[in-house]
Amino acid sequence: MDFTHKEQPLLVDSIVKIHSAEQLMPMISDTSDQTYIISIAANWCKPSLKSLPELNKFAQENADRSNVNISYLDVESAPGMLNYLRSALQQPELGSSFPQLISLHRGTIIAAHL
Numbered sequence: 001m002d003f004t005h006k007e008q009p010l011l012v013d014s015i016v017k018i019h020s021a022e023q024l025m026p027m028i029s030d031t032s033d034q035t036y037i038i039s040i041a042a043n044w045c046k047p048s049l050k051s052l053p054e055l056n057k058f059a060q061e062n063a064d065r066s067n068v069n070i071s072y073l074d075v076e077s078a079p080g081m082l083n084y085l086r087s088a089l090q091q092p093e094l095g096s097s098f099p100q101l102i103s104l105h106r107g108t109i110i111a112a113h114l
Helices: 021-029 046-061 079-089
Strands: 035-041 068-074 100-105 108-113
Touching (some): 021 068, 021 079, 046 068, 068 079
Parallel strands (some): 035 068
Antiparallel strands (some): 035 100, 100 108
């Protein structure tokens, strides 16, 4: 049985896709009043595929809130970023199952669904 779903990339239009540490580091180190919601997802994970449209809808409904930033990390297209995030947040359990949501505010995890 093949669970790769390579033909169905995780596509969203209102969420920023994380490709690099340069994108991720400002989210982790930001001490302003910004809140960052990061979805950790995988192309082969059916719950990930089901959760992203809802997250996209949430992003569209909250587009006018300039202090809320929503992004996602697809572990298939940026495999090194998961280890970077684990290390930067000192959370080795991140990415142990999918999908996962974390909320960061002033560089601290304020909520997590792991």
